[in-house]
Amino acid sequence: MRGNEPTLGQLGEFPMIDRLVAGRRQPNTTQLGPGDDAALVRCADGRAVVSVDMLVEGRHFRLDWSTPEQVGRKAIAQNAADIEAMGARPTAFVVGFGAPAHTSAADCTALADGMWAEAEQLGAGVVGGDLVQADRWVVSVTVLGDLAGRSPVLRSGARPGATLAVAGELGRSAAGLQLLRDGVGTGDFAELRRRHLVPQPPYGQGVVAADAGAQAMTDVSDGLIADLGHLAAASRVTCDVSRAALAPDYGALASAGAAVGADPWSWVLGGGEDHALVAAFPGAVPGGWRAIGHVVEGPAQVLVDGAVWDGLPGWQSFDSGAPLP
Amino acid sequence: MRGNEPTLGQLGEFPMIDRLVAGRRQPNTTQLGPGDDAALVRCADGRAVVSVDMLVEGRHFRLDWSTPEQVGRKAIAQNAADIEAMGARPTAFVVGFGAPAHTSAADCTALADGMWAEAEQLGAGVVGGDLVQADRWVVSVTVLGDLAGRSPVLRSGARPGATLAVAGELGRSAAGLQLLRDGVGTGDFAELRRRHLVPQPPYGQGVVAADAGAQAMTDVSDGLIADLGHLAAASRVTCDVSRAALAPDYGALASAGAAVGADPWSWVLGGGEDHALVAAFPGAVPGGWRAIGHVVEGPAQVLVDGAVWDGLPGWQSFDSGAPLP
The missing domain is CATH 3.30.1330.10 (PurM-like, N-terminal domain)
Structure with missing residues (x-):
């Protein structure tokens, strides 16, 4: 009872x-x-x-x-x-x-x-x-x-020359998880903790992307690098992400990173569960989306500012990854 | 490994x-x-x-x-x-x-x-x-x-005067479970054990029933009395089942009942997981189905030969019911 x-x-x-x-x-x-x-x-x-x-x-x-x-x-x-x-x-x-x-x-x-x-x-x-x-x-x-008559937007359609763009925010859920694990999170950080407990996907932006001609799309459930990796593999392209374009996400997490001694880039690039959307657009990026990089010819991989990123690979479903807490 | x-x-x-x-x-x-x-x-x-x-x-x-x-x-x-x-x-x-x-x-x-x-x-x-x-x-x-254009057959449509009928077999899964629990089941009983492990629903008979004008239908997942009880409640009718009509099921389980000291009626009337179908037909019962009783006016309940059955109520999802031993 x-x-x-x-x-x-x-x-x-x-x-x-x-x-x-x-x-x-x-x-x-x-x-x-x-x-x-x-x-x-x-x-x-x-x-x-x-x-x-x-x-x-x-x-x-x-x-x-x-x-x-x-x-x-x-x-x-x-x-x-x-x-x-x-x-x-x-x-x-x-x-x-x-x-x-x-x-x-x-x-x-x-x-x-x-x-x-x-x-x-x-x-x-x-x-x-x-x-x-x-x-x-x-x-x-x-x-x-x-789909209301639309063609589905698959992971496999990205072509060299397309712009990579994100709808929604990155790294909040991973930051919130670390704050919860470390018992840090009153005051300013309460919102980040909430973001881990209840993600806020950018509802409606999937349809916006499809209507804007997105070639390929996926949601960020395992981490930006990991999920773009699936898109890169399915499309047989290289995805090159710009750290400068992700500076707003980094900035939003800087003080939380300092509080727990973590590098906010590991959250922005490696953290999943925000369920932001990432897509490849052949032309202009629609409203609600922000450009974060480009699709280029090359092996199926994800680069950060043209180089392989050596941070965390993102969420793993079995114990090679970290269970809670 | x-x-x-x-x-x-x-x-x-x-x-x-x-x-x-x-x-x-x-x-x-x-x-x-x-x-x-x-x-x-x-x-x-x-x-x-x-x-x-x-x-x-x-x-x-x-x-x-x-x-x-x-x-x-x-x-x-x-x-x-x-x-x-x-x-x-x-x-x-x-x-x-x-x-x-x-x-x-x-x-x-x-x-x-x-x-x-x-x-x-x-x-x-x-x-x-x-x-x-x-x-x-x-x-x-x-x-x-x-549904291929058909109306769905709900639990709530049974009307007094309809014939209750079953497609598929009853009690096999429950008998098989008891044989497994008691460690009995070589030779003649192997098939009953298999029926518990893999049910054999009468595939295709749901569409047959719908096309034959079935008023109401459900599958027997919790036990005939229990599932007919849901149909009776939704339809606000009494379902009266005849033991004589179920004699073939009883007969098929008689030797297993003797082997483990159980009453086969508890399996036929109270045993779930065979995933037979039971339906109410206003007219003739179609091929693949066998009549087992009638829908009559009265409170929402299930009777066996006109009387309340005092056997097991069927599968319960929480511990008031029996988990696997």
Whole structure:
């Protein structure tokens, strides 16, 4: 019990689900929401963009750092970013949630509240889910998106001569993680900590990029160098990034870097989870985007000011990378 | 290492994913498969049916009972059944997979092999996924389905006078689970054990039911009484099931019941995970289906031969129910 709230074990799966879905609003793309064997979502242009991300407690979030609502927001936001990175708009989310039987129903509701709030901000709906018992929290979110007739913007289309540009901010999430790990973060740094707990992808800019003729696009989930590396490999080009163009990100993190003794470049170039978008434009960079470098002929690699960067390679999913904390 | 196979931790996320997706075939509904930020799936009638199921090691499967390939098949099959239960056909699956860093790449590939094989049997594709580190295996599968212009068959449409009918078999999975728990199951019972490890939903019968005018339908994932209970509640009717009509299921399990000292009726009426389909038909029951009872006016409940059944209520997701031993 937490206060007068029952646990998941006391309440049981179906009464908990009834609580989770009661009174939620759905957008008009949701033709049938939670409550039957499956949901029904409108895919007006005859296609669905689809992606999945799984978040594991202790690996992708900590419940002593994040509120359940923040976990819910983060899970929705990072999935939405994958849809944005195709030049599409998220329309619907389905959620697999595993948690211990002793989890309070209030925490489960707060997780769902965060998901619904973030989805609503996107004009999308949480249309279905599954609730099961697990040793630790695990949140698996699948997102559907709508291209509205556009061609998807792949990672493989970047051509020499294109301008690389970013929508959204870089390095905030990694800085916030370091501040949380080091127990630093009152006052000025509270916002950076929040950025780690709930990323703020540049919603809507994926469609802007597609409409502006972006040749290739991806979201920065593992780190700018790492994710541009995927784009460079898929496009068989070299991506050359300019540190001068990233100076605003560096500057925003300089005092946090000094506070924890870290090099802000490692956050800007190597830090993931901000879910900024990076794209290659053959012509002018649209509003909301800022140029950060160029696509050039050469082997599939990422250069910083023309040289190989020797910093951190970005997030790794298995233990060669660093788990929390 | 397992033989010469590296572990997930040694190989890393992206090289493992490259192995998992190399050489896989995709149906023509898959416009873009794994490898970018998201996949692209054709939804020809402008809608997508969507559902998710999460399977947790130790709770929904045991790796000393199931091969990784069987876990993969089961995860796909039970999701496919949710789509069938709407009167639709599965077209695409996306998979979130969490596993320890010491998991062998061979086991991970075998899981994917099982998923691809089961999906191929359905004419569907595994179009994307996420691979993360977790303490135990957790498999979250989301399925998309195609109604091909049909109206979805909901749980809420059953009307008094309709005939209840089943496609597929009942009680096999529960019997197999008991045989596995008790260590009984060589010879004659091997098939029942396999049915627990890999269910065999009656693929295609959901569409048959929809085309035959089914008023309401669901799949038997928690147990016939439990799942008919959801249908009865949604439709605000009483479902009356005849034991005589279920005699073939009982008969098929009689010797297994004797071997472990269990009442086969508890398996037939209370056992889930066979993913049979149960539906209410206003007229004749189509081929592939067998009548098992009737919809009558009355409170939302399920009766067996006109009386409340006092057996097990079916699978529960939290610890009030029985986890795997």
